[in-house]
Amino acid sequence: MEAYVMDAFSARLFGGNQAGVVLPEHPLDDGVMQQIAAEFKHSETAFAAMEPDGSVTLRYFTPAGEVELCGHATIATFALLRALGRIGDGTVTAHTKAAQLAIEVQGDTVWMDMAPPKLIRKLTAEEWPELYDAYGLTVDHRPDGLEPWIVSTGLADIMMPVRDHETLLQAVQNEAAVTELSRRYDVTGVHMFCPGGEDCTAYCSNYAPLYDIPEECATGTSNGALTYYLYLHGMVRPEEENLFVQGEHMHRPSQIRSRLYDDGGTVTVRIGGSAVMSMRCDI
Numbered sequence: 001m002e003a004y005v006m007d008a009f010s011a012r013l014f015g016g017n018q019a020g021v022v023l024p025e026h027p028l029d030d031g032v033m034q035q036i037a038a039e040f041k042h043s044e045t046a047f048a049a050m051e052p053d054g055s056v057t058l059r060y061f062t063p064a065g066e067v068e069l070c071g072h073a074t075i076a077t078f079a080l081l082r083a084l085g086r087i088g089d090g091t092v093t094a095h096t097k098a099a100q101l102a103i104e105v106q107g108d109t110v111w112m113d114m115a116p117p118k119l120i121r122k123l124t125a126e127e128w129p130e131l132y133d134a135y136g137l138t139v140d141h142r143p144d145g146l147e148p149w150i151v152s153t154g155l156a157d158i159m160m161p162v163r164d165h166e167t168l169l170q171a172v173q174n175e176a177a178v179t180e181l182s183r184r185y186d187v188t189g190v191h192m193f194c195p196g197g198e199d200c201t202a203y204c205s206n207y208a209p210l211y212d213i214p215e216e217c218a219t220g221t222s223n224g225a226l227t228y229y230l231y232l233h234g235m236v237r238p239e240e241e242n243l244f245v246q247g248e249h250m251h252r253p254s255q256i257r258s259r260l261y262d263d264g265g266t267v268t269v270r271i272g273g274s275a276v277m278s279m280r281c282d283i
Contacts, residue, residue: 001025002022003022003282004279004281005277005279006019006277007076009218010275016217016273017247018043018278020037020040022036023049034061037062038063040063044061044067044070044072045061045073046059054092054093055093056081056093057094058073059096060073065211069221071112071114072216072273074101074103074220075273078092079108089106099115101115108274109272109273111272113269114153116267116268117268120152123147128147128148130181131160131181132160133177134174135171135173135178143162145233149229151226152221154221154224156185156187156188156225158181158190165194167194168203169248169249173207175209188208188211188221189209189213190207191206191219191223191225192204192205196243196245200255201235204219205247215250217246218252218256223244224258224271227258227269231260239259241259254273258271258272
């Protein structure tokens, strides 16, 4: 089978977030997919199968287990299929365990629908100190008017606001504490952010130690959830393009784009970005 490493949410080699993409000729057992993902050691590896109707079935594995959806690995997969000439520009259906998604390919840019956005719950003020303490911060580092909420566009994350860019970069994760919090709140991890000003919509850092991902430099699902969070706070507008910068901690800055649409109360979120191939091999 063919296997690739793609740098997603980046227009250049060795930027953005790396994902494995495997194109099996025949269906694989779950255990084999898990072993391949562990061998790649990237945060996620996507396994893509072209269907007779032109759609694509996707499954995603981390080194620790299967997840229902991964934004950057989806962007990587469709950028790869476009580069290999197996799909062209236009809209392709992606079948994932989280949802059936419409993927739009426009040259070097791939746009994907997120699963329907959901506000799962708001953390109470009594719960804030433990969350902020897990990053060496206090609730005084929280900006006025923004609170930690659990939001999902396919995967649930805690949206954790901090007051400025300096605070975002000084945060140091206690992996054991964040793993326990993730388990308790039944979330993938924590998506920390601060408002970005003129340069971008927000600066972000993403942490998912429960899934053996101490930090991730680009996450489509989390920034989809953040787009919805900011929309609920009146900080982004429908149909306008948003830009999130993530991965500065890891010296792999990534650019993730999003758009939100509100059709009479039915809200959808799309994530966009590019990806470049950095490695190819056969298994």
